[in-house]
Amino acid sequence: MGAIRTVVIDAGHGGKDPGCHGASAHEKNVCLSMSLMLGKMIEEKFPHIKVVYTRKTDVFVELDERAKIANRNNADLFICIHANAASATAYGTETYVLGLHRTESQQKVAERENSTIHFEDDGGEKYKDFDMSPDAIIARQIQLSVYLDQSISFADKLQEEFKRIGRFDRGVKQAGFLVLYKTTMPSVLIETGFLTNPTEEKFLSSAETQRLMAESMFTAFRKYKNELEGVEENVQGPIVPEKLQNELAKEEIEKTEVGEGDVIFKVQIETSEQKIGLTSSRFKGYSVAEYTQDGLYKYTVGSFVNNFAKANEMKNEVRSNGFEHAFVVAFQNGERINLQKAIKLAEN
Ligand SMILES: [Zn+2]
Structure with a gap:
């Protein structure tokens, strides 16, 4: 050679x-x-x-x-x-x-x-x-x-x-x-x-x-x-x-301050009976968060405080990147809540 x-x-x-x-x-x-x-x-x-x-x-x-x-x-x-x-x-x-x-x-x-x-x-x-x-x-x-x-x-x-x-x-x-x-x-x-x-x-x-x-x-x-x-x-x-190792380990965007009663909108991209590693290639490089509900592991991207429009924008982006079934979910005080109710709450 x-x-x-x-x-x-x-x-x-x-x-x-x-x-x-x-x-x-x-x-x-x-x-x-x-x-x-x-x-x-x-x-x-x-x-x-x-x-x-x-x-x-x-x-x-x-x-x-x-x-x-x-x-x-x-x-x-x-x-x-x-x-x-x-x-x-x-x-x-x-x-x-x-x-x-x-x-x-x-x-x-x-x-x-x-x-x-x-x-x-x-x-x-x-x-x-x-x-x-x-x-x-x-x-x-x-x-x-x-x-x-x-x-x-x-x-x-x-x-x-x-x-x-x-x-x-x-x-x-x-x-x-x-x-x-x-x-x-x-x-x-x-x-x-x-x-x-x-x-x-x-x-x-x-x-x-x-x-x-x-x-x-x-x-x-x-x-x-x-x-x-x-x-x-x-x-x-x-x-x-x-000191760099620590910085690299938390390679994610800094979350906005969340106050009492705030509504957090996220985009759910995956649901699984098995736990999936957060850096799995299935997530195509997105920084994901996990929550569990009804015995299922659910994975979300983005975190938008009282801002449904931004979350919806992100939903469209991840859909075009191969997560066709992505949808917006909402949380309040750490609990998932009804989306329509969340949109109303966020408006006030
Ligand atoms: Zn370039």
Whole structure:
């Protein structure tokens, strides 16, 4: 197997394209920090490997230029680093390879990342001949099939390392990313977490935790490199400081203060006779809570104090993400109460 000589690191967005954002953090900045950290780690440990950055500063780079940089440099690996956006309760990391999305939420991620072309001078005109139909994406995936196994292998290792430092693993996924479409080498796009989730925004914004993410990527890179080059080596990932372990353990949104008599609306997505782990993949990365009623385990997402409209909005979102039978439930003083009564109470 070939050795890795050149790695291209692609910090998402930049310049006039800020990417997604949280309360204060912008995707373009957190991606750049982690990209520079990862690149430096590779340069220091493996001086013979050429590390090429699609950007090292806050500048705008067109999507097809990013792919061209990778192709021109005959990169052996292309790593795109991004951050995610969804509801305030979505959390965790996911790594994509080029392919056909399986759910609407995966498609949405690709659409959001692809939408950066509207910042380009010709408004995305040059992508007219990028056929992103399902048939074309599958055809492209077959063309690139020699790299697909390697892309997936690296993506698996990334997710493993993120999980090891306590991040929630949303899995390795596929979707039609323009930036991956024309590259001719193993390529992945990492969604490092949700800036729309306050806890994750904080995690992705601090230099200390950005370093932890970069070290995890670096560990995955070393394991991938060893696998490719047939090297046996026991590679250790970063050690998570104790205070961070606690923070990561409660990776969920902070609940609003609840007063006496307040009504809490939640969205029920699952009922089961058996207990289900709260981080089960069945919940597709949603932060869920459990309650029991009539001997059944019931699982909810969201928590809206006296706000039925918001809960209803969330119900529609989770329905479109595969929980077709989701519905709003209401609680008062820890007891489930009739929904119509709850709506009345919340109005007063
Ligand atoms: Zn992005």
